[in-house]
Amino acid sequence: MGVRDKNTIMDEMAIKRALTRIAHEIIEKNKGVDNVVLIGIRRRGGPLAYRLAERIEAIEGINVPVGILDITLYRDDLTTLASQPLVHRTEVNFNINHKTIVLVDDVLYTGRTVRAAMDALMDLGRPKSIQLAVLVDRGHRELPIKADFIGKNVPTSKQENIAVLVQELDGDDKVIIQEIIGDS
Amino acid sequence: MRLLVKGGRVIDPDNDLDQIMDLLIEDGIISQIGIDIDQTGAEVIDARNMLVCPGFIDMHVHLREPGFEYKEDIVTGTRAAAVGGFTAVCCMPNTQPVVDSAPVVRFIREKAEKAGLVRVYPIGTISKGQAGQELSEVADLLAAGCVAISDDGKPVVKANVMRNALEYTKMFGIPVLSHCEDMELSQDGQMHEGYFSTIYGLKGIPAAAEELMVARDIRLAELTGGHIHICHLSTKDSLELVRQARARGVNVSCEVTPHHLTLSDEILGDYDSDAKVNPPLRSAEHIQALIEALQDGTIDCIATDHAPHHREAKDCEFQLAAMGISGLETAVAVIMDRLVQEGQLDVYDMVRLFSCGPADILGLDGGTLNIGARADLTIIDPAAVRKVEPEKFQSKGKNTPFKGQILTGWPYITIVNGKIVAREGSIV
Amino acid sequence: MKFNRKDLLGMRELSREEIQLILDTAIPMKDVIKRDIKKVPTLRGKAMVTVFYENSTRTRTSFEIAGKYLSADTVNLAISSSSVQKGESLRDTIKTIEVMGFDLMVMRHSMSGTPQYVARNTSMSVINAGDGQHEHPTQALLDMYSIRESKGTLEGLKVAIVGDILHSRVARSNIYGLSKFGCEIRVVGPSTLIPPEVERMGVKAYYSMEQALRDVDVINVLRIQRERQEAGLFPSLDEYANMYMLSNRHLKYAKEDVLVLHPGPMNRGVEISSEVAEGSHSVINEQVTNGVAVRMALLFLMMGGSKDEIAG
Numbered sequence: 052m053g054v055r056d057k058n059t060i061m062d063e064m065a066i067k068r069a070l071t072r073i074a075h076e077i078i079e080k081n082k083g084v085d086n087v088v089l090i091g092i093r094r095r096g097g098p099l100a101y102r103l104a105e106r107i108e109a110i111e112g113i114n115v116p117v118g119i120l121d122i123t124l125y126r127d128d129l130t131t132l133a134s135q136p137l138v139h140r141t142e143v144n145f146n147i148n149h150k151t152i153v154l155v156d157d158v159l160y161t162g163r164t165v166r167a168a169m170d171a172l173m174d175l176g177r178p179k180s181i182q183l184a185v186l187v188d189r190g191h192r193e194l195p196i197k198a199d200f201i202g203k204n205v206p207t208s209k210q211e212n213i214a215v216l217v218q219e220l221d222g223d224d225k226v227i228i229q230e231i232i233g234d235s
Numbered sequence: 236m237r238l239l240v241k242g243g244r245v246i247d248p249d250n251d252l253d254q255i256m257d258l259l260i261e262d263g264i265i266s267q268i269g270i271d272i273d274q275t276g277a278e279v280i281d282a283r284n285m286l287v288c289p290g291f292i293d294m295h296v297h298l299r300e301p302g303f304e305y306k307e308d309i310v311t312g313t314r315a316a317a318v319g320g321f322t323a324v325c326c327m328p329n330t331q332p333v334v335d336s337a338p339v340v341r342f343i344r345e346k347a348e349k350a351g352l353v354r355v356y357p358i359g360t361i362s363k364g365q366a367g368q369e370l371s372e373v374a375d376l377l378a379a380g381c382v383a384i385s386d387d388g389k390p391v392v393k394a395n396v397m398r399n400a401l402e403y404t405k406m407f408g409i410p411v412l413s414h415c416e417d418m419e420l421s422q423d424g425q426m427h428e429g430y431f432s433t434i435y436g437l438k439g440i441p442a443a444a445e446e447l448m449v450a451r452d453i454r455l456a457e458l459t460g461g462h463i464h465i466c467h468l469s470t471k472d473s474l475e476l477v478r479q480a481r482a483r484g485v486n487v488s489c490e491v492t493p494h495h496l497t498l499s500d501e502i503l504g505d506y507d508s509d510a511k512v513n514p515p516l517r518s519a520e521h522i523q524a525l526i527e528a529l530q531d532g533t534i535d536c537i538a539t540d541h542a543p544h545h546r547e548a549k550d551c552e553f554q555l556a557a558m559g560i561s562g563l564e565t566a567v568a569v570i571m572d573r574l575v576q577e578g579q580l581d582v583y584d585m586v587r588l589f590s591c592g593p594a595d596i597l598g599l600d601g602g603t604l605n606i607g608a609r610a611d612l613t614i615i616d617p618a619a620v621r622k623v624e625p626e627k628f629q630s631k632g633k634n635t636p637f638k639g640q641i642l643t644g645w646p647y648i649t650i651v652n653g654k655i656v657a658r659e660g661s662i663v
Numbered sequence: 664m665k666f667n668r669k670d671l672l673g674m675r676e677l678s679r680e681e682i683q684l685i686l687d688t689a690i691p692m693k694d695v696i697k698r699d700i701k702k703v704p705t706l707r708g709k710a711m712v713t714v715f716y717e718n719s720t721r722t723r724t725s726f727e728i729a730g731k732y733l734s735a736d737t738v739n740l741a742i743s744s745s746s747v748q749k750g751e752s753l754r755d756t757i758k759t760i761e762v763m764g765f766d767l768m769v770m771r772h773s774m775s776g777t778p779q780y781v782a783r784n785t786s787m788s789v790i791n792a793g794d795g796q797h798e799h800p801t802q803a804l805l806d807m808y809s810i811r812e813s814k815g816t817l818e819g820l821k822v823a824i825v826g827d828i829l830h831s832r833v834a835r836s837n838i839y840g841l842s843k844f845g846c847e848i849r850v851v852g853p854s855t856l857i858p859p860e861v862e863r864m865g866v867k868a869y870y871s872m873e874q875a876l877r878d879v880d881v882i883n884v885l886r887i888q889r890e891r892q893e894a895g896l897f898p899s900l901d902e903y904a905n906m907y908m909l910s911n912r913h914l915k916y917a918k919e920d921v922l923v924l925h926p927g928p929m930n931r932g933v934e935i936s937s938e939v940a941e942g943s944h945s946v947i948n949e950q951v952t953n954g955v956a957v958r959m960a961l962l963f964l965m966m967g968g969s970k971d972e973i974a975g
């Protein structure tokens with residue numbers, strides 16, 4: 052199975068604007084960020100969470116704690132994968148009890164990743180609430196999960212793939228829509 | 236009844252013969268060897284590109300009967316011998332009961348007679364009950380048909396018992412076949428002691444466990460003037476002891492097995508109990524020394540130490556597995572493939588080591604293509620390529636570390652008393 | 664890097680990359696152990712069985728809890744009460760366990776090579792939890808994890824293994840594992856307990872503690888078994904202790920930050936003194952925790968992927 056790039060749907064500026072808007076929405080929805088923590092889902096949710104924290108600090112002057120969640124051990128498709136994905140550390144070095152957690156990921160698709168992330172969070176403590184922020188919502192949900200903050204809604208077909216590139220990991224900031232070619 | 240073996244390379248070390256010729260058998264006797272023998276009225280075996288040899292003799296096999304028929308019996312054992320290219324075998328006495336009395340000898344001979352395939356020469360025990368204490372009734376055993384004595388399976392621990400055995404057999408001109416092993420040094424041993432026993436974590440059997448006993452037995456032969464024959468000799472220094480003893484005029488002979496000549500202790504890493512054998516497979520330097528000793532004549536014969544086992548005895552934890560290799564059906568092919576084809580052993584020497592070699596040690600009537608001799612012949616197809624498939628063995632013992640190997644050079648036809656008993660792996 | 668093995672039988676067969684993957688995977692596993700909620704759902708629906716033909720509560724419990732933390736169903740086959748005592752063949756026992764549907768078997772056996780034999784005869788994955796005097800790969804992995812955690816690296820360290828090398832599967836597995844990371848390995852003990860041709864394994868053999876421990880980064884002390892003295896391999900435990908018991912006076916030969924390991928259970932006053940066992944150089948307790956983490960990593964790597972793919 053391979054992929055072919057179709058077109059860029061967000062460039063660096065578009066991503067920047069979307070994150071700034073989400074930062075404002077988080078502050079607005081929670082009436083400030085006193086009790087808010089950001090937790091990014093490995094891998095691209097991590098850098099996005101840190102960027103949101105920077106923007107929130109720029110707006111509110113408050114340093115919001117950021118953590119990184121590795122959900123590998125909570126995935127529901129482990130036994131059907133061809134080989135095991137690498138397990139990485141979860142880096143949440145603060146207490147999440149009674150916190151409002153904003154879970155951050157790049158793309159919302161089937162909802163399974165978010166489901167795994169919520170299970171993983173519950174094993175770390177007992178948050179007051181969990182909200183979800185994603186850069187792209189591409190539809191095709193398989194679980195009753197909905198994002199609270201969305202950078203861009205992108206209707207896609209299942210034959211397409213959304214690739215989010217971030218400077219920190221990929222050396223570039225953009226969102227590309229790709230076509231899946233060959234048998235899946 | 237005329238059988239003409241036509242156009243083969245006739246090799247008879249007993250008569251210094253190695254030439255392409257015909258060989259005629261009449262009424263079970265070799266009647267003529269020559270070029271273009273008249274084939275009128277004869278059944279003809281086309282032996283072109285074949286080796287025509289005196290019937291091979293395996294002087295060390297365990298036929299297991301009486302007592303252990305679940306491992307092997309005289310019928311299956313002699314069938315295995317026949318397809319393996321052997322026209323005669325000497326069977327070791329560690330049966331149940333042991334061969335320490337004339338009735339057991341007669342039982343074996345009758346069974347072998349009835350099986351009617353290859354000659355079976357029983358070997359009697361050295362000690363009563365193979366208990367290592369009192370000498371067996373050697374004269375009685377010989378009269379019943381034994382050709383030598385041995386407590387094989389275990390050593391004669393007491394030096395004075397071995398001394399008496401060597402002294403006593405001197406009268407009869409037969410050898411004492413000695414399984415040389417110091418049981419205290421070899422205790423609980425699973426394989427040759429060395430680098431590979433270290434890395435496989437298996438208790439080692441040091442080469443010295445054999446050499447100590449070889450040294451003792453040679454000294455006792457020297458003391459008594461008896462004939463000591465070292466069974467399944469496997470170490471470099473055992474060979475050195477034999478060489479030195481010969482130089483002093485000691486009456487010592489020795490045999491070596493195909494597996495000790497071709498397999499090293501390294502293969503035990505799979506913990507495949509089919510490679511578990513006593514004496515153990517040795518390291519490369521010992522193997523090299525054994526091959527050199529084949530070439531220089533230190534070794535008198537090749538014998539299989541055919542030790543068939545029931546599947547249950549091998550299909551278990553390595554440490555609990557029985558020792559031994561089912562060897563009759565692979566011996567010739569292994570030697571042909573690994574030594575002869577590789578240029579490590581002259582084909583003429585191979586024939587000597589399988590024929591007049593053992594015959595001379597035991598004073599057997601055989602191992603020769605003398606005119607007028609009984610027509611026991613082994614015909615080998617040096618180009619035959621076959622896979623070792625234990626499940627197709629005639630022997631009940633499928634325990635071979637050569638399983639699955641593709642070997643070149645197999646017995647083609649085995650003739651006993653002028654009659655074809657086996658052809659290309661099948662009983663006729 | 665994928666872990667594509669049906670079985671883990673020894674360190675000799677593992678590549679450096681495979682070892683690295685196991686050790687790296689053990690890091691997040693150790694995080695899980697340190698949490699309040701130690702269970703993750705990873706191996707839900709998987710079943711493993713521990714089969715110990717030789718007593719070792721420590722290793723068995725470590726595997727058992729590792730499986731449980733990962734949500735695998737874990738069963739211990741108590742050998743004393745099982746059919747083994749009734750003379751059933753090992754082959755039949757294994758077949759019975761296999762048809763119960765276990766995915767993985769952890770096996771401890773007093774006879775070298777038995778896990779190899781079992782692995783050949785079953786479709787279950789087999790982890791060798793110590794076979795005779797051959798290998799104990801998970802012990803070596805946890806030792807390596809502990810060393811790497813303390814020293815930051817394994818590369819080029821000088822490691823001394825002290826005691827009964829001849830009978831030690833821990834020594835063999837450590838030698839194989841550490842030598843893949845360029846460690847300089849020394850073995851030291853009485854000459855009767857140094858196996859033949861051990862230096863062909865790429866180690867240096869010593870009889871003197873002073874020489875062997877000079878400038879080492881790590882000392883791994885092996886357990887000495889009373890039976891060895893009874894078998895005549897050394898004259899008395901006292902004499903052994905006088906010559907080879909690791910005590911504070913020996914530590915001064917080693918590097919200042921030397922690490923002391925012991926696979927446990929310890930014979931204090933025989934192979935190790937209490938002051939060393941409890942001293943600042945000892946990571947003996949941490950080894951136990953790391954053992955669980957390393958075993959979790961292995962169970963994840965061996966049961967976490969699709970079986971068909973691994974077999975293929």
Ligand SMILES: [Zn+2]
Pocket residue numbers: 387388389414466467513
């Ligand atoms: Zn023997």
